[in-house]
Amino acid sequence: MTSSTTTLAAPQSERRMTQRRRMAELGLFAAIVLMLLLAPLVMNPFVVMKIMCFAMFALALNLLMGFTGIVSFGHAMFFGSGAYAGGYAIKALGWPLEAGILLAAASAALLGLGTGVLAVRRHGIYTAMVTLAFAQMLLFLAIQAPFTGGEDGLQSIPRGYFLGLLDTRNEFQLFLATLILFVVVFLIVFRTVHSPFGQTLKAIRENETRAISLGYRTNRYKLAAFVLSAALSGAAGAMKAAVFELASLTDVSWHTSGEVVLMNLVGGIGTMLGPIAGAAMIIGIQEFLSGIEDWILVINGVIFVVVVIAFRKGIVGEIIGFLARHEGR
Amino acid sequence: MEIFGIPAQALYGQLALGLVNGAFYALLSLGLAIIFGLLNLINFAHGAQYMLGAYVAWMLLSYLGIGFWGALILAPLVVAMLGMALERGLLRHLRDVDQIYGLLLTFGVALILEGLVAQTYGWSGMPYPNPLPGSVDLGFMRMPMYRLAAIAISLVVCLAVWIAIERTKLGAYLRAASEDADMVQAFGVNIPRLIMLTYGFGVGLAGLAGVVAAPVYQVSPAMGSNLIIVVFAVVVIGGMGSIAGSVIAGFGLGLIEGLTKVFYPAASTTVIFFIMILILIFRPSGLFGSTR
Numbered sequence: 372m373t374s375s376t377t378t379l380a381a382p383q384s385e386r387r388m389t390q391r392r393r394m395a396e397l398g399l400f401a402a403i404v405l406m407l408l409l410a411p412l413v414m415n416p417f418v419v420m421k422i423m424c425f426a427m428f429a430l431a432l433n434l435l436m437g438f439t440g441i442v443s444f445g446h447a448m449f450f451g452s453g454a455y456a457g458g459y460a461i462k463a464l465g466w467p468l469e470a471g472i473l474l475a476a477a478s479a480a481l482l483g484l485g486t487g488v489l490a491v492r493r494h495g496i497y498t499a500m501v502t503l504a505f506a507q508m509l510l511f512l513a514i515q516a517p518f519t520g521g522e523d524g525l526q527s528i529p530r531g532y533f534l535g536l537l538d539t540r541n542e543f544q545l546f547l548a549t550l551i552l553f554v555v556v557f558l559i560v561f562r563t564v565h566s567p568f569g570q571t572l573k574a575i576r577e578n579e580t581r582a583i584s585l586g587y588r589t590n591r592y593k594l595a596a597f598v599l600s601a602a603l604s605g606a607a608g609a610m611k612a613a614v615f616e617l618a619s620l621t622d623v624s625w626h627t628s629g630e631v632v633l634m635n636l637v638g639g640i641g642t643m644l645g646p647i648a649g650a651a652m653i654i655g656i657q658e659f660l661s662g663i664e665d666w667i668l669v670i671n672g673v674i675f676v677v678v679v680i681a682f683r684k685g686i687v688g689e690i691i692g693f694l695a696r697h698e699g700r
Numbered sequence: 701m702e703i704f705g706i707p708a709q710a711l712y713g714q715l716a717l718g719l720v721n722g723a724f725y726a727l728l729s730l731g732l733a734i735i736f737g738l739l740n741l742i743n744f745a746h747g748a749q750y751m752l753g754a755y756v757a758w759m760l761l762s763y764l765g766i767g768f769w770g771a772l773i774l775a776p777l778v779v780a781m782l783g784m785a786l787e788r789g790l791l792r793h794l795r796d797v798d799q800i801y802g803l804l805l806t807f808g809v810a811l812i813l814e815g816l817v818a819q820t821y822g823w824s825g826m827p828y829p830n831p832l833p834g835s836v837d838l839g840f841m842r843m844p845m846y847r848l849a850a851i852a853i854s855l856v857v858c859l860a861v862w863i864a865i866e867r868t869k870l871g872a873y874l875r876a877a878s879e880d881a882d883m884v885q886a887f888g889v890n891i892p893r894l895i896m897l898t899y900g901f902g903v904g905l906a907g908l909a910g911v912v913a914a915p916v917y918q919v920s921p922a923m924g925s926n927l928i929i930v931v932f933a934v935v936v937i938g939g940m941g942s943i944a945g946s947v948i949a950g951f952g953l954g955l956i957e958g959l960t961k962v963f964y965p966a967a968s969t970t971v972i973f974f975i976m977i978l979i980l981i982f983r984p985s986g987l988f989g990s991t992r
Contacts, residue, residue, distance in 0.1 A: 442800050442803075489977060489980040489981065492984045493936075493980070493984060495800065496742045496799050496800060496803055497936065499742070499800065500742060500933075500935065500936055501936055501976070501980065503929055503932060504929060504930075504932055504933040504936065504973055504976055507929040507933075507973065508970050508973035511969040511970050511973075512970065514969075515966060625925070625929060629807055629811070632804070632807075636804060665815075665818065665819055666815065666819070667815075668811045668812075668815030668818070669811065669812050669815035669816055669819070670815075671808070672807075672808040672809065672810070672811030672812035672813075673808070673812060674808070675804060675805065675807060675809075675811065676790065676805055676808040676809065676812070679794070679804050679805040679808065680790060680793060680794075680805070683797065
């Protein structure tokens with residue numbers, strides 16, 4: 372153990388670095404929240420709410436894809452089941468919004484537990500195929516199930532009170548409710564990523580065999596990350612259902628699964644703020660091109676190809692890389 | 701005559717339909733397996749390339765008057781050529797990065813192809829005339845002539861591919877390169893070209909399946925993406941290990957799907973996924989898969 376002095380010294384400077392990066396992330400996030408708060412002054416508040424809902428969804432997926440190294444290509448099943456569960460609770464059972472969101476998170480978590488147990492048994496691209504197949508199965512079940520409204524979906528989901536304080540029938544208060552949930556979801560992901568649990572996830576991502584040899588039951592950690600990611604995706608789906616008063620088959624479709632992967636890819640897989648940037652960019656492009664909606668498939672496809680070929684780190688990843696290079700000088 | 705309270709005719713009819721579906725599952729999962737073996741790539745664009753095969757057949761007929769049998773040769777070649785261009789232009793650059801990027805890239809390509817075709821011809825399906833009208837009497841049932849032909853084409857092609865891979869020199873190169881590409885390259889085989897040709901061949905099979913599918917189903921932009929996800933489940937069930945495995949799993953699952961349609965129609969769309977769940981529980985590497 373002659374190298375113990377050097378290995379002790381290194382983490383300290385490293386810890387300072389991560390500490391600084393963590394503060395920077397929080398500071399930037401505060402700036403983002405401020406920007407979001409002001410955004411409705413210049414643009415349609417529903418677009419901003421849509422961005423926040425998908426940013427939550429993308430953050431949840433990033434916990435898995437970026438920080439655990441599990442690629443799910445079927446995450447729409449959690450988003451969609453959350454939308455249906457939340458929508459049903461609010462519309463048919465008359466629950467308040469926050470209860471609907473909690474039920475959505477719980478049902479998505481349950482679904483995540485069932486599918487996750489099987490999905491983490493395979494690795495890499497196999498997991499991607501398995502999750503995709505599960506999502507497709509859920510889509511078929513959603514078409515047949517009696518409470519989803521089939522092709523029509525759950526329409527005109529009523530807006531009620533959020534936490535008994537905000538009357539979401541009012542547009543601004545609905546906006547605030549979305550923003551609050553967005554901040555909560557971000558902080559949960561942030562806290563998880565920087566916790567010892569999150570460190571273990573990163574260790575699994577980097578070298579699973581090694582993590583196993585260190586005594587970690589990696590499948591349990593992976594499953595826990597899977598369930599948490601599913602629950603947060605479900606909450607995002609319920610909020611989306613409340614904002615747009617609609618839960619539909621689109622929410623469960625593979626297009627949605629692909630879109631949220633794209634948001635992560637564009638923003639930067641494995642970065643804290645990347646999913647938010649990616650969601651803003653993809654939703655922004657779609658809104659900008661709303662006149663020619665039919666081209667969205669092609670445009671999404673082109674973005675996929677360009678990002679995969681030209682900048683795999685994504686926007687935020689490239690910026691971090693740029694800063695790191697300059698700091699190193 | 702009745703079997704388990706089901707009229708025999710209905711049972712046979714659904715079984716035949718199941719075999720037709722299975723013929724497509726087999727052709728598509730065969731192509732996926734060949735591509736995966738050498739390129740380590742899950743070709744997400746496979747469904748879109750299948751759809752493209754059907755559209756090329758439709759275009760050949762509508763614009764050039766080339767019928768089904770001509771299209772059966774030409775359309776797979778066109779699709780294979782486009783595939784090789786894709787490999788050469790884009791996929792080749794992803795050789796050294798994580799496998800997942802290949803999946804993401806081909807996913808993007810699938811979106812582009814589906815979107816472009818939908819832009820040009822619309823989302824609704826277009827019929828393709830049946831080249832073999834009429835039906836044959838098989839003794840126990842009457843079977844539409846073309847469906848029988850579709851099953852036969854798929855079986856013959858699958859068998860030919862299997863023989864080509866197991867018994868020819870080129871097939872030996874392919875198998876060797878799947879094991880250790882660097883070593884084979886050291887022996888003087890042009891691996892980049894072999895990879896390009898293999899990808900072209902795999903997507904050519906998808907194109908062929910698309911042509912065969914055109915008279916059975918309608919030609920529509922979404923025909924591929926709906927099918928490919930089921931084929932992914934078929935691949936997970938069969939395992940990526942063997943060529944024969946993907947063919948057997950394809951036909952077998954088509955049959956099971958057909959049977960489900962008779963006995964419990966509500967589950968017919970999901971039965972393959974349920975089987976996938978069982979396989980994942982009891983034999984995670986798939987029926988014929990090696991643990992990779």
